[in-house]
Amino acid sequence: MASAEKLSDIGEFGLIGRLEAIFSGPPTPKNVVGIGDDAAVIPLNESWDLVITTDCMLSGEHFRFDFTPPHALGQKALATNLSDIAAMGAEPLYALLTLGCPPEAWVEDVLAVARGMQETADGFDVSVIGGDTIRSPSGMLVSVTVVGRIEKGRALLRSGARPGDAVFATGTIGDSAIGLKLLTGPDSGKGAADTASIEYLKRRHLLPEPRLEEGRLLSSEALATAAIDVSDGLLADLGHICERSGVGAVVWSESIPVSNEARTIAQGSGFDLHSLVLSGGEDYELVFCCKPDCVARLHERWVKTPLAPIAQIGEIVEGSGLRIEGLPEGTERKLGRGFDHFAGP
Ligand code: ADP
Numbered sequence: 001m002a003s004a005e006k007l008s009d010i011g012e013f014g015l016i017g018r019l020e021a022i023f024s025g026p027p028t029p030k031n032v033v034g035i036g037d038d039a040a041v042i043p044l045n046e047s048w049d050l051v052i053t054t055d056c057m058l059s060g061e062h063f064r065f066d067f068t069p070p071h072a073l074g075q076k077a078l079a080t081n082l083s084d085i086a087a088m089g090a091e092p093l094y095a096l097l098t099l100g101c102p103p104e105a106w107v108e109d110v111l112a113v114a115r116g117m118q119e120t121a122d123g124f125d126v127s128v129i130g131g132d133t134i135r136s137p138s139g140m141l142v143s144v145t146v147v148g149r150i151e152k153g154r155a156l157l158r159s160g161a162r163p164g165d166a167v168f169a170t171g172t173i174g175d176s177a178i179g180l181k182l183l184t185g186p187d188s189g190k191g192a193a194d195t196a197s198i199e200y201l202k203r204r205h206l207l208p209e210p211r212l213e214e215g216r217l218l219s220s221e222a223l224a225t226a227a228i229d230v231s232d233g234l235l236a237d238l239g240h241i242c243e244r245s246g247v248g249a250v251v252w253s254e255s256i257p258v259s260n261e262a263r264t265i266a267q268g269s270g271f272d273l274h275s276l277v278l279s280g281g282e283d284y285e286l287v288f289c290c291k292p293d294c295v296a297r298l299h300e301r302w303v304k305t306p307l308a309p310i311a312q313i314g315e316i317v318e319g320s321g322l323r324i325e326g327l328p329e330g331t332e333r334k335l336g337r338g339f340d341h342f343a344g345p
């Protein structure tokens with residue numbers, strides 16, 4: 001053994017960096033977007049590029065059956081992959097499903113996962129065309145791969161942000177992290193009066209909506225210089241754009257769109273709203289950058305289409321790292337960097 005490092009020492013992103021060093025040399029052609037973006041991009045022909053992504057969910061780690069119905073699990077497993085396709089501005093076409101199941105799993109539960117996945121596939125015109133099935137010693141593993149396409153050279157990469165770009169987010173941020181707290185909390189929010197808000201937030205965690213149409217508009221009309229979907233947390237994911245683009249960003253915390261439901265429930269339950277909005281993950285909203293001279297056109301195009309709302313949350317600056325403006329004193333210290341699968345406690 002060359003070193004005594006553990007994965008928890010280098011973290012998920014440290015590991016991905018080292019995998020990239022192993023895999024990214026030849027024979028990967030220069031015009032392929034490999035490791036480091038939301039999806040890989042491969043030239044297909046003169047008109048199209050192929051876009052491919054994969055994401056895996058493990059029971060106990062990414063979901064628990066005590067609060068995740070199998071049908072919702074199937075929907076979410078596909079939706080999170082479609083979100084990566086959306087972050088590239090691409091159009092999804094086909095999906096593959098790999099299932100790892102213990103022999104004592106109920107057949108009806110496994111089929112419910114598949115039916116949930118098919119329901120989401122129907123909604124976005126995606127065909128599920130294969131996969132793999134393995135025995136798991138315990139717990140269920142659901143891994144989905146999605147193949148899509150995008151007009152040649154139009155993919156929205158993490159690496160395209162430049163100083164001066166405006167940073168936007170779609171929808172609202174933080175709902176999913178609050179929903180997860182409600183799903184896993186001691187009373188699951190049952191004691192609170194505002195049941196409609198509680199149900200809304202739980203649903204935002206269990207059934208994220210991939211922002212495919214939003215991503216398509218951004219790529220087809222060249223409205224974004226860079227994009228990512230919020231899976232690890234707003235700061236972590238905007239941080240990925242900054243690292244890949246070689247820039248820094250200023251985030252205006254008071255401009256981040258937060259739902260009324262999130263505000264009400266966080267206040268009533270004593271949750272730290274700032275931390276959950278900035279560092280909670282799994283919103284599957286898009287964060288994207290727009291050249292200053294494109295911002296007016298972006299707003300003009302956006303109002304003409306029934307899409308998730310957008311809000312400017314900051315701007316790209318020279319340098320590196322993120323600066324957060326408008327936080328109450330002392331909050332910044334408490335912020336995690338977002339979700340890292342191997343981070344220690
Ligand atoms: P996302 O949150 O958008 O799904 P990830 O953080 O999972 O992105 O992955 C970031 C990048 O690292 C992607 O380009 C992905 O393909 C790559 N990646 C992650 N894990 C591995 C792995 N085990 N081997 C090769 N590439 C990986």
Ligand code: MG
Pocket residue numbers: 038083084087228229230231
């Ligand atoms: Mg992503």
